[in-house]
Amino acid sequence: MSAENSDKTLQQLFQNNRQWAEKRITQDPNFFKRLVNQQAPKYLWIGCSDSRVPANEIVDLLPGELFVHRNVANVVVHTDLNCLSVLQFAIDLLKVEHVLVVGHYGCAGVHAALSGRRIGLADNWLRHVKDVGQMHERYLGDALPTAKKQDRLCELNVIEQVVNVCETTIVQDAWSRGQNLTIHGWAYRLENGLINDLGMTVGAPAELAIAHTNSLARYQTEH
Ligand code: CO
Numbered sequence: 001m002s003a004e005n006s007d008k009t010l011q012q013l014f015q016n017n018r019q020w021a022e023k024r025i026t027q028d029p030n031f032f033k034r035l036v037n038q039q040a041p042k043y044l045w046i047g048c049s050d051s052r053v054p055a056n057e058i059v060d061l062l063p064g065e066l067f068v069h070r071n072v073a074n075v076v077v078h079t080d081l082n083c084l085s086v087l088q089f090a091i092d093l094l095k096v097e098h099v100l101v102v103g104h105y106g107c108a109g110v111h112a113a114l115s116g117r118r119i120g121l122a123d124n125w126l127r128h129v130k131d132v133g134q135m136h137e138r139y140l141g142d143a144l145p146t147a148k149k150q151d152r153l154c155e156l157n158v159i160e161q162v163v164n165v166c167e168t169t170i171v172q173d174a175w176s177r178g179q180n181l182t183i184h185g186w187a188y189r190l191e192n193g194l195i196n197d198l199g200m201t202v203g204a205p206a207e208l209a210i211a212h213t214n215s216l217a218r219y220q221t222e223h
Pocket of ligand 1: 048049050072073074104106107108109110
């Protein structure tokens with residue numbers, strides 16, 4: 001096969017794949033057999049599509065341990081059947097115990113929403129992030145340096161997406177039947193590979209307003 005053909009058929013990726021599968025089997029001969037029979041992840045990750053934020057790798061979890069939904073700027077929209085279907089499957093069938101809404105600093109989608117820079121079709125999707133910015137305008141004042149505002153909108157976006165997850169019928173119903181389920185808001189930093197817990201942790205309907213107020217409180221004292 002010529003080099004040109006091999007490029008078209010992405011031979012490198014198939015080679016990587018074979019090596020990866022071999023390595024897994026060497027470490028654990030029953031690895032794939034076990035996964036065929038069942039998946040029992042404890043966590044659902046809702047994150048950004050950004051290639052620098054690979055869900056499993058960041059928290060060092062194996063296949064079978066993390067259920068994942070990713071979209072541009074980790075947005076949870078009340079009418080997004082794709083995200084809602086993932087949420088419903090994860091909570092009702094897989095019985096995950098934690099939903100992790102994970103944004104990241106340096107998110108191009110969030111930056112575009114803040115600056116008003118046009119990207120294309122995704123501008124309509126990022127409208128949801130602009131809504132978050134408008135809702136929390138007082139924390140994004142002109143006096144703040146741009147980098148600080150960008151970081152803040154990344155965090156505020158996560159906090160509001162946690163609210164959206166909590167307000168879905170799926171999560172509300174799970175809580176009302178007594179299912180053990182906690183929603184978390186985290187932000188990942190590309191520069192050091194570390195996750196920052198935003199303190200937006202909600203395990204029952206009554207905890208939502210308090211967690212929301214507390215997680216926003218730091219912006220009132222911080223300038
Ligand atoms: Co992003």
